[in-house]
Amino acid sequence: MIILSCSFNHLTVKKNIFQRVFYFYYEGFRSMTIGRTLWMIILIKLFIMFVIFRLFFFPNFLNTNFDTDQERSDHVIEELTKPSNDYGKH
Amino acid sequence: MENIDLALVNWSRLQFGLTAMFHWVFVPLTLGLSFIMAIMETIYVRTGNPEWKRITKFWMILFAVNFAIGVATGLILEFEFGTNWSNYSWFVGDIFGAPLAIEGIMAFFLESTFVAVMFFGWEKVSKRFHLVSTWLVAVGASLSALWILVANAWMQNPTGMRFNPDTARNEMGNFWEVLFSNTAINKFLHTVSSGYVLGAIFVIGISAWFILKKREVLFAKRSMLVASIFGLIMSLFLIVTGDESAREIAKVQPMKFAAMEGLYEGRNNAPLVVIGLIQNPDPDTTQLNEKEFAFKVEIPNLLSYMAFLDPNAFVPGIRDLVRGNRDQGIISYYERIKRGKVAINTLAEYKEALRNGDEVRSGMLRARFDDPHWVNTYFKNFGYGYYDDPADLIPSVPVAFYSFHLMVILGGLFLIVFILTAFWVLKDTIETKRWFLRVAIWTIPLVYIAGMAGWLLAEMGRQPWVIQDLMPTLAAVTKIEASSVQITFWLFALTFTILAIAEVRIMLAQIKKGPKDGGK
Structure with missing residues (x-):
């Protein structure tokens, strides 16, 4: 709501709040210089992280291998209660 | 778990360490620079002097570079929890999930909204609203850090929860106990104030470069003044929070406390080792893989005072913790096993x-x-x-000792840098101290090293625990192929290196351009 009270030099006062917010961001992005490079880096980074890393290399182990929370908890309990001599030195 | 694969554990640890340390390259500068920018903009709004606007906008560009390249790098840690640390992720239950969810929501709304106003809002919103946005970005960044640090503090001192044996999960018993535990408060205050100090050193170092180049001298001196006073106040605060943190460690993580001082035999009137060199005993007849000091400089009684505010207090050593000490009410590790x-x-x-x-x-x-x-x-x-041999429950003493002492010594150096900077800027003689300006530039990498040393102490010093006393690292790891962790480790290393190079190159280019119109 605070943005309602903002003054925009180049926008007509007839624009509603959503249009004003949209143009605020739109003009901001348009007038960026170094910001364009940075946004490019952000987008490439997010693509690598969420599409390549997340999809191909980082499945959630418990969600992928077990269907229910009961199965997941049974698995973890089994892992945690193995005899101690099955663990090596850290 | 037939004979857990130590290569898997070590690669998983290495991968997490790499990711966390890379993430921490960006976070402290965001924390520190945001407050310094807010102070500079406040001066601009109060004085109406456009030079301060120019100064603010220059540091805002460097903030933007750091923010853009660093943003979302922490999310990789969450991927790793689900893939590489599934036992741990399940075991911590909503204790870890709740703070991380709050962090995500806060970061999204506060930062995405007000960062946009901060960068796009010059001349579009009122001066005061822009200033409020800048301050909200600064406060929001620190509050975002709060939640992940609360989660980390819980791992150091699990409290406010109950274990449910039906689900093998820890359930939140008291949210406020988790949020306001002494460990969480100290961890938050000490960590964010270290970020503020890093931001101040960064500004002083870059400003020193401008003065050495005889460019933008007024801009540089004004930046230095703000940063040195801010840094000085934050350094003093850092000392207070560090002192509180040490006392908390002595109470809830006595093994880490003993390791960071290389204290094997507990004693009353324990001295603090100021500097020392650790070596293996020759011949090594100890059963606990003990080390000894080749030389050391000590201050009498100070460790006892630091730990318990009593110069005569007993500080337990590693042997006391392993073998127990009935007089001091310490249960042995043998009994705890x-x-x-x-x-x-x-x-x-x-x-x-x-x-x-x-x-x-x-x-x-x-x-x-x-x-x-x-x-x-x-x-x-x-x-x-999970253990049979108590020697496996002792962290690396050299890592804990050196990281602690390096952090403290560098913290002292930064304090001196702030005092001298403020003094010479106020006397208007900083331009003649060219040796000091060079030192100020080289202090920038040192402040990053100090921050990393602090995290090394926090995380390596508490090994073998991923959750203190409850879950060791080797029980937390997912049983997957070590080779798959190796692949992702090298993928991360490559990606992070490219991002780090991009950060440095873009930042250097912006610094060389200097504070012109401020840009966007």
Whole structure:
């Protein structure tokens, strides 16, 4: 709501709040210089992280291998209660 | 888990360490620079002097570079929790999930909204609203850090929860106890104030470069003045929070405290080692892989005072913790290992009784997990049950000792840098101290090293625990192929290196351009 009270030099006062917010961001992005490079880096980074890393290399182990929370908890309990001599030195 | 693969554990640790340390390259500068920018903009709004606007906008560009390249790097840690640390992720339950969810929501709304106003809003919104946005970005960044640090503090000092043996998860018993534990408060204050110090050193170092180049001297001196006064106040605060943190460590992580001082034999009137060189004993006849000092400089009684605010207090050493000390009420690690095995076996027997439909036995075993005495006596030592040899429960003493002392010594150096900077800028003689300006530039990498040393102490100093006393690292890891962790480790290393190079190159280019119109 605070943005309602903002003054925009180049926008007509007839624009509603959503249009004003949209143009605020739109003009901001348009007038960026170094910001364009940075946004490019952000987008490439997010693509690598969420599409390549997340999809191909980082499945959630418990969600992928077990269907229910009961199965997941049974698995973890089994892992945690193995005899101690099955663990090596850290 | 037939003979856990140590290569898997070590690669998983290495991968997490790499990711966390890379993430921490960006976070402290965001924390520190945001407040310095807010102070500079406040001066601009109060004085109306456009030079301060120009100064603010220049540092805002460097903030933007750092923010853009660093943003979302922390999310990789969350991927790793699900893939590489699934036992841990399950075990911590909503204790870890709740703070991280709050962090995500806060970061999104506060930062995405007000960062946009901060960068796009010059001349579009009122001066005061822009200033409020800048301050909200600064406060929001620190508050975002709060939640992940609360989660980390809980791992150092698990409190405010109860363990549910039916689900093998820890459930939040008291949110406020988790949020306001002394460990969480100290961890938050010490960590964010270290970020503020880093931001101040960064501004002073870059400004020193401008003065050495005889460019933008007024801009540089004004930046230095703000940064040095801010840095000086934050350094003093850092000392106070560091002191509080040390006292908390002595209480809840006495092994880490002993390791960071290389203290094997506990004593009253314990001295603080100011500097020292650790070596292996020759011949090594110890059973605990003990080290000794080749030389050391000590201050009498100071360690006792630091730990318990009493110069005569007894500070337990590593041997006291392993072998126990009846006079001081310290239970030996041998006893804690036995109790831990009881807790693990009770959980196993409970599940077995459930499987067999033995309601009487399962009900009896289940009741133990609700009995405060049993929980305090046995469950609180759950993690010890994974070990047979107490030597495996001792962290690397050289890593803990050197990282602690490096952090403290560098912290002292930064304090001197702030005092001298403020003094010479106010005397208007900083331009003549060219040697000091060079030192100020080289202090930038040192402040990053100090921050990393602090995290090394926090995380390596508490090994073998991923959750103090409850879950060791080797039980937390997912049983997957070590080779797959190696692949992702190298992928991360490559990606992070490219991002780091991009950060440095873009930042250097912006610094060389200097504070012109401020840009966007």
